[in-house]
Each structure stands twice: as C-alpha cells, then as structure tokens.
Amino acid sequence: MNSIQRILHRPFFIKLFNWEYWSFTTVYICIYPVWFLLCLRARSLFFFSASNPSIKNGGFLCESKKDIISIIPPEHHPPTVFFSIPANGDMVLRDLQRAGLQFPLIGKPNIGGRGRGVKVLRDEQDVIDYTHKAYLDFHIQEFVPWKNEAGIFYVRYPDQPNGVITGIVGKEFLSVTGDGKRSILQLLQQSKRALMYLGSLQKIHGNGLNRVLAEGEKLIVSPFGNHARGSKFVDDSHLADAQLNSVIDRICKLIPEFYFGRLDIRFDTWEALKEGRNFSIIEVNGAGAEPTHIYDPKHSIFFAWKEIIRHWIILCKISRMNHKKGHRYLSMKEGIAMFREDKEWSKKLAAMKE
Secondary structure, eight states, X not given: OOHHHHHHTSHHHHHHHOGGGSOHHHHXXXXXXHHHHHHHHHTOTTGGGGXXXXXXXXXXXXXXHHHHHTTSOGGGSOOEEEEOSSOOHHHHHHHHHHHTOOSSEEEEXXXXXXXXXXXXXXXXXXXXXXXXXXXXXXXXXXXXXXXXXXXXXXXXOTTOSOOXXXXXXXXXXXXXXXXXXXXXXXXXXXXXXXXXXXXHHHHHHGGGGGOBOOTTOEEEEEXXXXXXXXXXXXXXXXXXXXXXXXXXXXXXXXXXTOOEEEEEEEESOHHHXXXXXXXXXXXXXXXXXXXGXXXXXXXXXXXXXXXXXXXXXXXXXXXXXXXXXXXXXXXXHXXXXXHHHHHHHHHHHHHSOO
C-alpha cells in the first residue's frame, strides 16, 4: 500500500469520499425544503402521523415495538418476550424459559432504531448483563436462523386494494475470511468498511479479535442487518417481481391500517420467500423508515435524494388521504412533545453500552 493509499484508507477520507457514511443531517439538509413544501401542501408539520393509523405517530418516531409486534400475525415474527425496567435478571431468565425461548437470543430496546442497544445474547450471563444495563424497556426474541436479511419497502394507497414494493435492500453482514496468518483484527484493518466500525467491534469481541482464522474460514463479526452496525446494503429492487409483490402485499394487508413502511425480514432463500415460506419479520418500520436501498455504494447522493423525495411524496399523499377519512394529524403541541420524547430516548439508548 503506497502513501496515497494509506492516506485514503484513513476513516476521515473513507467517510469524505463515501456519502453512505455521512451523518443524517448532512445527507438530508439539502432536501429539507422539499419536506417543508409537503408540509405546506398538507397544512401540517406533522402530516406523517396519519400515514399508518394503527401505529403511534404513524411510525415516524417513538413508536413502541411491543405495540407493533402485537399487530403482526404471530406466525410471521420470532417468539418475543417484553420487559419493563427495572427488571431482575433472574426473573427475566425465568420468563424466557416459560416462553420456551432458546439461545441464541437478541435483546432490543422497546423504542429505538439504527441498531442502537441491540445485542446478541448467547447465554444466561449475557441476559443478566443486558438486563442490568437496560436504561429503558426492552424485549428479547429468538435469533432467527435464516442466513439472509432484506429490507422491503411497501406502500399502498388507502383507496387501492393492493400495494406495491418500492424498493428492496439486501444486507451483507460484516465478515472476514481467514488466511491462516493474520488475526481477525488485522483482517478488519484491511477493510475500509470494517475500519468505520472498528471501535464498536472491539467492544463486542474484545480479545477475540486476536484469534487467527484458518485459511478460507469465514467469520461474521457483526450479525446485525443494520448499516450502523457494519452491514453492506445492496440495492436488490430488481427482484420485486409480481410473485414477491403478491406475497408482501398479502402479508402487509394482515397488519391493520399499514400503508407505508419497510419490513425487515430474515429469510432462507429468495425462492422460498417468493413462495411465502421460511421467513420471519424481525421489524416493521413506519413513516420514519428510509428507502435503505439508497445506501448501496454504487449509488450517488443524487440517486439517494431522488428516492427519498419520491417516498416523501408518497407518504404525504397517503397521509392526506387518511386525513380526509378522519385520521387526525398531530397538533403542534403533540409534535413538539414527540421530538422531545425522542431526544430523551436517544440519551438513554446512548447510555446502553455495546
């Protein structure tokens, strides 16, 4: 690696030349005027709250995962147990045992996003530690064994009998392949993507990063399908054929008054998913969902802006249609309270250590 390559391999320059690592504000600031134009058209700064009437705030912010899971058909999501703080680790273990959950498990805050506070729980001690560090209500669910994960964006206008897929993101978990010589840490240091999350990975794996993998041995170092946790997002929107669209439409219509959002799904194969089998919905995101296929490294920031605006326009139209049907927008007081509440949740999520 020459001197120029070494410089470009530093996190600052990786972030500078790859917009997918830019902050939320940096990505969105140039298109905020479009959002405010839509607010003017809807005559509300909080029009989005009417998009999915069965979800708090339309699923824009502060929605409860407990409430959302309760409206998803149980056969389509993993077994889950919810807990309120303060919680006792021994009692949590007892409740998990009663519910029949098996390790490995996943711990998640009841309110959150972008992978914040999410942790793999491999044994009873992990559960006790997670419970002890929980600063807000949380839930624990079985780890879905299917090897693939995707985010499928779905929209349906309230006056239409069927909806459509508007984007699909495939997720490639952050991994390394051993050469029998270098440690996991050394392999990670050779990857520009891994470098952006190295601090987080060191907290998760500790001294385990010093292990040397056998030649050809592949290790997933971050099993989370979140961009903020290292996954590479790939635009698979071309896979949205009539068969897949029909399956997703059928599933989404089982969720009461769900018109706009993204399903995060673990599945075995695309073929099985298109047949409506071997999959599990691990999360439903509403009005605040991004069309995350934009984060495919092959896409420019201009493509991202176009897709975000396209979905904003759809969100506005759906919200206005629901509003005419009698679903109210948040008032100014309620909208401000929502953002304040989200700020408080964010502080608590930041306090939850890896």
